[in-house]
């Protein structure tokens with residue numbers, strides 16, 4: 001095999017998780033190559049809302065979710081939509097998801113998410129002071145906004161759970177909320193302000209990070225699709241790709257929602273489904289929020305940047321596809337209109353759909369693959385891939401280099417499903 005086809009580590013998948021893994025592996029002195037079937041950031045990492053949402057410790061599979069969501073989740077315009085399906089993998093995922101909607105699991109997830117998110121926050125701070133990564137990173141907090149007093153009151157219980165981690169929010173009602181964020185409409189009841197959260201522009205972060213990696217010798221190969229692995233005695237010897245066979249000592253799989261179809265031929269079946277989300281990117285509305293806002297009742301997020309603005313959200317389970325449903329895209333505008341004086345900029349720059357990789361227990365898998373000695377898998381970050389990326393990358397680098405992990409890796413093992 002020609003030396004050019006060989007690297008210490010071959011990362012498959014150039015989303016935020018693959019890029020973060022490459023960075024920490026490069027820092028650990030490894031020679032790294034990333035292959036990406038399209039372009040860096042072609043998947044879920046491109047058009048998402050860009051929140052580094054530290055305080056989001058509660059998983060999607062929380063107690064009571066099934067009952068609460070059941071009524072609205074089969075409606076086509078609903079922010080949470082489940083397309084009726086008899087697909088056995090999806091049904092099995094749904095059953096596992098439902099089984100995790102309990103208090104014991106909630107406590108486990110909250111601890112695990114706090115660990116990985118607080119570590120990511122520290123690493124983001126270091127990253128943005130140590131490297132020149134222009135991506136509109138700002139610490140303006142995140143505001144959860146409510147139309148109804150009852151919905152706002154419900155969050156008080158969640159806020160209590162966040163307190164021990166220093167991640168609780170402060171309530172603002174009526175005029176106090178509008179003084180904090182003048183873009184909020186007069187019809188809104190109140191909001192919870194998580195002052196220590198931050199946000200960034202994900203597409204800009206990916207491009208800037210990519211440049212840093214290339215400058216530091218990481219080989220990034222775009223338009224190169226993994227087609228399979230050569231597995232000899234539980235050891236991968238090469239990756240078969242559309243640009244030839246590539247060998248490496250260690251392989252890292254960061255293919256997001258595509259991961260199940262790649263892992264399945266290796267005998268690994270993970271309960272992962274694509275949770276589709278939408279976004280609309282525009283110029284800044286004339287009255288633009290200063291703080292990123294989440295309109296929880298409508299599952300819509302409004303993220304402002306100095307050079308743009310994005311509405312994003314919805315969670316749609318309709319199989320593995322990037323079909324764009326106009327009604328759901330429109331739902332973002334309709335939802336935001338109920339909370340903001342001016343919900344959208346005049347110029348639409350992009351309408352986008354992306355597939356979140358969502359595990360049935362809403363925790364990522366960051367672990368050595370069961371039954372394969374030299375493959376590490378980092379996938380299933382669901383709604384939190386941007387927020388969890390740095391700690392994921394660091395943990396993957398530790399797994400590959402055999403260093404002791406900087407956070408407890410137990411909640412992220414693959415064995416929990418196999």
Ligand SMILES: Cc1cc2nc3c(=O)[nH]c(=O)nc-3n(C[C@H](O)[C@H](O)[C@H](O)COP(=O)(O)OP(=O)(O)OC[C@H]3O[C@@H](n4cnc5c(N)ncnc54)[C@H](O)[C@@H]3O)c2cc1C
Nearest residue numbers: 013015017037043044045048049051226256277385386387
């Ligand atoms: C609407 C929306 C809003 C969101 N908002 C936020 C937010 O505010 N904060 C937050 O933290 N998270 C948010 N997320 C979640 C976040 O976007 C994801 O968790 C994250 O992008 C997942 O990153 P990833 O690298 O695992 O996957 P991806 O970005 O999807 O990357 C996987 C890559 O692998 C490539 N690939 C697949 N198969 C192959 C193959 N065979 N060969 C080579 N390459 C391959 C794909 O092309 C893709 O580029 C949001 C998601 C959506 C949809």
